[in-house]
Amino acid sequence: MSESEQLTELAKRRGFFLQTAGVYGGVAGFYTYGPAGATLKDNLEAAWRDRFVTREGHMEIDAPTVMPEPVFEASGHLDGFDDMIIECVECGASHRADHLVEDYPELDVEDAEALPTEEVAELIAEHEIACPACGASLAGEPVEEFNLMFATNIGPGSSSPGYLRPETAQGIFVEFPQLAEYARNQLPFGVAQIGKAYRNEISPRKALIRVREFTQAELEHFIDPEADEPPLERVADVTLPLYSVEQQQADDGEIQEVTVTEAIEEGIIESDWVAFYLGLAKGWYERIGVDMDRFRYRQHLPGELAHYAADCWDAEAELAGDWVEVTGFATRGSYDLDKHAEHSGEEFSVFKQYDEPITVERPTVDPEMSYLGPEFGDAAGEIVAALESLAERDPDAFDGETVTVEAGGEEYEIPVEQTGFAIEEVTESGEHVTPEVIEPSFGVGRLVYTVLAHAYEEDVVDDEERTYLSLPPELAPTTVGVFPLMDKDGLGEKAQELAGELREAGLSVTYDDAGAIGRRYRRQDEVGTPFCVTVDYETLEDGTVTVRERDSTEQARVDVDGLGAVLSALRDGEQSFGEL
């Protein structure tokens, strides 16, 4: 079995994840987290919230997954969130046209998504690329854009279309005016959301990697680009494994290990804010158990950038030989807020108060209508507008005796004294600022999969092969397995009682009395339980139990009194197992 098949098999057997509705043959791109997986995912989300929301002092919201059409008209998803599709007339199967071109061995096309649909259709025709399902030639079939949003109707009839959100972000952007109120109109502020998002993939593949329904953890950090700087000092010395555009295009294509400070100074990372988040996130990936030898930050190639992004880096994890995006770090500029302002007619900015009101000189006009009216008739209105615009644009034009403006395609010469031109002093207390957005966007399911894949270990203990998951205790679905050596002579009751006490102490506990003790250890090893506690006959005599560590399989005798505190300290890394 391949690495990913082994993991998928273990995931189903031990309750991490399985294809949804398997009893009906399942449907591609939908997965259900079993008991172990749901808890792991929950722990991962809590670790994310702790790092990127609570500790940074950001807000978190919870918006619906179904949103009405105007939201996606404005965001650009209705028009632009497409994949290229080609349908086989022989068997009716649909395929990603760009993938067919990329996968065709005789073609050296790496990023077919960036090509026009006609060109992709031509490549398919020219090389007579065959339908992967039935083998018929696809030459001559049209390549079309397929919108990846799941569509539905809100209420009866089709008058109110709705879509399953393709990203949680729009649920934040669309409420910006109210969110800015909650932040008392002070930039910078961040708004996070953890929730479901959807992409109606044409042909999903790879468990939990390319799915149709997934969980995102997104942070939208709204900043004043003129004034706000990230706290770079907090991450200055963090080393980043960078795979820049330049390195991707170089022959050796190696990853550069540079500090955040160096990356900025050498111009490898353009945005200080992106650099800050790459630094902040790196420690978090380590905390949740991503293997740093199978991790890199890759810069987007120019053709890859989303319609809104100025610069973007992906965190990528190596999975079964492929590099897979697990987070995107993007500078979205003011694109989304501008679009929603334009489409809704509402204010998507904050009023930035100056420390002191400032006085500015502002050229104004106050045209003499008793002159302009009789002189120019119907054109007078347009002339006034032209004079206002000119005064603002080029006040020096009013220096002479007359001033020339264009209105309705004709030129008019107006005596300056009839324009009421003047320079007024105006006191301004502030200005409207549309913030720019820095967005770290995490794929929760992909991170769950990565953490499992990177934790997957095999070794030999006592001449027996063993599989275990070296999950960090913070993420492991169960912290402690509690076993009676046998379920007799009161050992079961004693162990049950201990399990209850450990639960009261805030630990996640599994009780197991089924089968030989070795089998019980292996079950816990396979779900990544870091510690197991066995109650035996010695326990009844001297009040000690055996504590066993998952990775080393080392054992120690520990007093039952205070065991909860000891296990909590082990879990939180405040004590090492060797110290027991």
Next chain:
Amino acid sequence: MSESEQLTELAKRRGFFLQTAGVYGGVAGFYTYGPAGATLKDNLEAAWRDRFVTREGHMEIDAPTVMPEPVFEASGHLDGFDDMIIECVECGASHRADHLVEDYPELDVEDAEALPTEEVAELIAEHEIACPACGASLAGEPVEEFNLMFATNIGPGSSSPGYLRPETAQGIFVEFPQLAEYARNQLPFGVAQIGKAYRNEISPRKALIRVREFTQAELEHFIDPEADEPPLERVADVTLPLYSVEQQQADDGEIQEVTVTEAIEEGIIESDWVAFYLGLAKGWYERIGVDMDRFRYRQHLPGELAHYAADCWDAEAELAGDWVEVTGFATRGSYDLDKHAEHSGEEFSVFKQYDEPITVERPTVDPEMSYLGPEFGDAAGEIVAALESLAERDPDAFDGETVTVEAGGEEYEIPVEQTGFAIEEVTESGEHVTPEVIEPSFGVGRLVYTVLAHAYEEDVVDDEERTYLSLPPELAPTTVGVFPLMDKDGLGEKAQELAGELREAGLSVTYDDAGAIGRRYRRQDEVGTPFCVTVDYETLEDGTVTVRERDSTEQARVDVDGLGAVLSALRDGEQSFGEL
């Protein structure tokens, strides 16, 4: 303003909830939780998980919100999850036909949903009920069934319809065979899920009460109806405020206060399992701040029962004069598992091992084909099947010389000696049991709304009117507000430092230095923050701060040293404010 308008206004202003996409005019039935609301909802879900999953030792899963059609064909939702709709030809508006009939003053119809559509159409025609939108008569318009599931298509084209799940429960039922494996095929076991569910309401109304997208917290408890008993001793003395069918039909219609034991003994609650959950949940409602004077358990009237439910009780909260369902406690029997078994052809049962293998007598036949074949020709096969069936059903029929069976509409008389009839002794080690399901199903959004409404208080402090939310500390979005008296002379820095320390101690902290101290207290009162800490000049001298309690507005001086522990003890109810 009415009670609900006041709450809705406060909810928007303080970030609990607001109508989604208000900048585009919003769309009925969709709400976004703001920062305070999302945290409150998260705290409520954590309290639910603690009570109904962790402490009960149940499993929790996380299934997709989009599920393929076969799931809902089997569950009955595709055919039966309908509301009655009537459309106005004048203005095009759609309405719940049953609600029009119920709301019509001259009609005394309470449960029009239970009537056939034709009868509802007749009532509308007879009374010339008018369209609530435009006033035109709806007489003569047809009343139709409208399916409440949001429909979409999975992948390109329409060959694979999908639906947004109308309840999280189906995501559990459909994976039962695998979940039973995780439970090692031992009944009883419980599987929970917290997640989004959807109802495409025809005309949603009332903020957070009747919405189109909502969060459910459901527990499916799979039990062996022959063998499993709930641990009633844990809840025997809990008093339940019951509003039974009998009381609902009585003249006075009062709520009965009886213990769980009494309710069972007097036959008010039919199912011991439902009684157990009503008892268990009551303490939880109190814990999350539901006002017990505005709470009752109401039994479903016979016409109200869902297609799968044998007996059902709702927990109801009084909100602005209406009683609103916040939880349904249902006995679903084996309905769902039977349906999925039937539609998928898979096994939806567990094999229940007997303590000892048992020997049973089983009548069998072994017909002599060399006789039956020549004698009856093509009918022989059907005759064999009829003999097998008869032997199982009525072994005494084989007592005589001949036996008569019917096959293909004709009767055949067969000599018993040719049937190979015998009574065999068979040893059986166990049997297949299809569990029954006990389901407590909680509406998270309705509970959030209830908790807010029941916590809403107004009083007068220092001659000033005040609004505050008396939320339990476990649920409050913020536990502690930290203020510097003024942001000068180092008070701001000291307060910031203290806020950081309290966060490290695991408390949810808001720092606020904007405006007069009284305004800051009122802001925290309105989001339900139970404690506020003020750093003043005395703090710099003697290291004490003012701690203020929300509900009483009492204040105490407390040492900064150990403040985190003091506040944690206050939050967890281990210390009262008066003891400070």
